[in-house]
Amino acid sequence: MLLDCCRSSSESWVLLGSAGIPIWDWSSVCVVLLFTVLQMVLYYLPVGQVAEGKMGCDGKHLKYKLNGLYAFLLTVVLLLVLWFGGVLRAGAVMDKIFSLVTAGMAISLIFSLVLFLCPIRTPSSAHVTYDSTAKPLLKFALGQSMDPHLGIIDIKHFVMVRIGFIGWAMMDLNYLLTSVEMKNWSLSLLLVIVFQLIYILDFLIDEGSVLTTKEFTEEPIGFIMILGEFIWIPFFSSLPVYFLLQRPNSIHFLSAVPICLLFGIGFLIYYLSNEQKDGFRKNPNDPAYARLNTIRSPAGSSLLVSGWFGWVRHPNYLGDILMMFAWCLPCGFTSVLPYLPALQCFQLLRKRANEIEESCLKKHREAWREYCRRVPYKLLPYVY
Structure with a gap:
């Protein structure tokens, strides 16, 4: 809805079906899945330090692979290679923004259901204890495990850093390439993108700072957190950039x-x-x-x-x-x-x-x- 509101008032609404832009597209599902799989592969890069985080239920500090900066740089290189090689047209990706959002929602739902119905084996002490009156829907939404792992991948760390922040950066860069293709770039657009990329880069350089946050140390991972990293961070945080592409604003x-x-x-x-x-x-x-x-x-x-x-x-x-x-x-x-x-x-x-x-x-x-x-x-x- 927010993305739709950013469009010019002279254009038809997408969500009402009058603009002819689909809100579901299987190619968008493939894009989100490929991005997710790519970040999982890059998690195994043999670079970056291994940091100790909070104390696990076994009395040992949990360990995390901090190579998000390298994963980000390689993802940027891949994006630019595809764009300069003519394989990817950034404007085509932006045209699918609504179907990308719905694809992210669907994948978040499936991801969360799998985590809820087939929980990764963790000690019972690592599970969140809810009141006996808590409904299954509440447990699904908030999560029932604190630190689930898939191999060396800490799922909470993965969705927070690799999906959320790197996804946000990729949306910004795609918007930038779209403005170049449209020859519609402006000082205001460049300022917003540069500011956001500086913020994201600082976060990735100091990736270990996420290990001490309240969300990371005290909250379980469930549908709300997963949906937030697939949808809220990449698409909502980059809303000012999308707004400027739809409604350019020149500043002196x-x-x-x-x-x-x-x-x-x-x-x-x-x-x-x-x-x-x-x-x-x-x-x-x-x-x-x-x-x-x-x-x-x-x-x-x-x-x-x-x-x-x-x-x-x-x-x-x-x-x-x-x-x-x-x-x-x-x-x-x-x-x-x-x-x-x-x-x-x-x-x-x-x-x-x-x-x-x-x-x-x-x-x-x-x-x-x-x-x-x-x-x-x-x-x-x-x-x-």
Whole structure:
């Protein structure tokens, strides 16, 4: 529906069947399946480090193959070879955007059903325990296993990184090639694509950061998570780019300067605060953090109350939000559609910040209350 709304008002609706564009196409199913199989094969690349994640049910740390950056680069090379060789026409892929979405939905459903009905053998302690009144549909939607594996492939890691983020990058690059074919590229379109690719590349370079996220460590994998990685991340996150292809918006070079500054400031806040958080967590005695003020917690750890985390309680989330609003601004203000991913991100991060703070209060008790007193703002200084 959101993709359909991005189309020009002079064009017919696709979902009402009046535009003549199919919303189901077997070639689109083949494209999604081939992309999924390719990422599974690339997961076995003998490059990249093997990182330890959370503690498994057997008392040992789970291990993950972190070669997403190499998988991404090889996928990009393959895409460009097919395009320059004339085998692939990017515009033809974009013409099938609606059938690609429905194909992703169908494959997500089948994938989730297989995982639910024929669960991969894992110890019972690795399964999620639901209340006795929980319906099978709830277990199917949320998942019943925390860390299912298929060979060396951790399924949760695979769908989050390889399907979600690499799929998002492939949609952006396909949109870029489409604009080249249509000779319809613009500064606004280039800004959005470059910003998003920088964000994706940073994530893939620091792929291990996903191993400590709440979704990865505390939530099972079910239909909602799988559907989100096949559909929400690749197609919804790239909505501003699709919008600009359908409704071009020209901006002056001088207008691009403050937009680039906003993205750059957001990226620096995001990157440097995450670096400070991860470095302090790994080695709080590092001389680099000697000048930072801390509060000793009853849990045995220390809370930062200066540096980035003395400014707001979740500076990495603030950087995330600024970057996402920056890559929406080139779309102009004629519609709220391209801003929906940024608004949804703000709501998601606001909710996640509240969940983290509830968990921190239980863990650190009075030390956390003192931290909140000294750092009163969650996301926006002097605002929220």
